Amino acid sequence: MAEFDALGRDAFLDKYGFGPAKKYTLWYEGRPYDSKAIVGAAFGYLPGKPKPLTSGEFTGGTATVVSLLERLGFGFADQPSKKAQANPPWTREQALLVLDLYHRHGGRDPGADHPDVVEMSALLRQLASDAGTETFRNPNGVKMKMMNFRSLDPAWTSKGGAGLKGASKLDRALWDEFYGKRQDLAVAVEAIRQSALATMSGDELDEVLGYKAKEGKVSYRYHRTLERDPKVVALRKASALKQHGTLACEACGFDFQAIYGERGTGYIEAHHTNPVHAMVEGDETTVDDLALLCSNCHRMVHTAKPWLTLEQLRELVASNPAG
Structure with missing residues (x-):
């Protein structure tokens, strides 16, 4: 086609x-x-x-x-x-999701029957339905979009490889925007998947601290829920990327992508730093209330009461000769 x-x-x-x-x-x-x-x-x-x-x-x-x-x-x-x-042109959000899928498959053609491609097709349909519009991005269409991105990928084109020749202006713009920025792309896609901000341009990232999630009275179980609030977590990650250029544990410096490569791209856990007992009805959580921690450090915070503060955790890591 x-x-x-x-x-x-x-x-x-x-x-x-x-x-x-x-x-x-x-x-x-x-x-x-x-x-x-x-x-x-x-x-x-x-x-x-x-x-x-x-x-x-x-x-x-x-x-x-x-x-x-x-x-x-x-x-x-x-x-x-x-x-x-009724099938409209690809939107930025849809194309970003497929661009991330393309990278996760290393530019290879997974085929229209691959579970990831089928799942992406279903996700695109759901996102369109939630927005009150219609789209019919079947698995074959998803695969073709991936191969359009391959035609822009120097990792393939520099070696004589090729993709499909249907890359749009939007495809080219997104490729240029996120080329060499896998962490940024992974966080943007996480936000889209969780119905948070779809585009994380510089102007929008400046507004990250303005996002607030309203809670209500907090229990320990709800505290854990706050740590998993997809909107706040995605925005907190975006803020960290803008400031530091990477997603590293704020206590020990562990970087999932540096150690695990593609599998660790965009991954880190979020810890709610406000003491549960200090939160009352009507309190709000902002991205400033979240600390980004590796799985080990996060578990150490919650392993016994009283929970460690971020500063105490850092001191514990620094005082350990193995650290």
């Missing part, structure tokens, strides 16, 4: 030797494609790079081409259906 868009319909059909679709027009993101020609050309993109299928080597129609494409989530109509027209 990306090649079809790049060449134009007439040149694409001429290149692969197909005539125009007479009945079964494939619709994707509001645009029409000649279904049999798309399937024949797509055969040449399979692993091993076989020759594309010619028009005479297979039949079209409902039993073959239409059945195959419908199983992949595509739709057909003589005119654009309301469903096809």
Whole structure:
């Protein structure tokens, strides 16, 4: 489809030797494609790079081409259906989620059936539903977007590799914005996933400290809930990244990404520093009330009462010869 868009319909059909679709027009993101020609050309993109299928080597129609494409989530109509027209261009939030998925797979094509791709498709649909809009980002569409990003990735293009040629202006802008900034991307994606701020530009990060989460009367169980408040935690991480450029434990300096690589990207735990007994009805939690700690330091804070303050924890770490 990306090649079809790049060449134009007439040149694409001429290149692969197909005539125009007479009945079964494939619709994707509001645009029409000649279904049999798309399937024949797509055969040449399979692993091993076989020759594309010619028009005479297979039949079209409902039993073959239409059945195959419908199983992949595509739709057909003589005119654009309301469903096809309702599928809007990719938003920043949607594209960021897929960009993060692309990096987590190291630029490799996971296939439309991969659980991560299927889950992403479901997430994109849910986000659109929550916003009161419609979108139909099926797994194949997610995979194609990942491969669009690969066409921008010098780790692949510098070695002669390639992705799809359908990268949009938005794709290019996001790639440039987050290139070499995996931590920033991971935190932005966490915020999107938790229905927090979708874009964490410089101006918005300046407003991080203005975010407040209203609590009510606090118990120990609720204190733990506050530590997991996704909105405050995501914003606290973003604030730390802006200030320090990394997510390191505030007590011992442990950096999950430095030790665990991609698996540790964007990960660190949050500790609510306000004493539970001091909180009363109507108190609010801001990002200043959270400390970012590694799992070990966080566990040591809560292992016995009275809980350690952040300063006491730092002193304990510093006084240990092994530290």
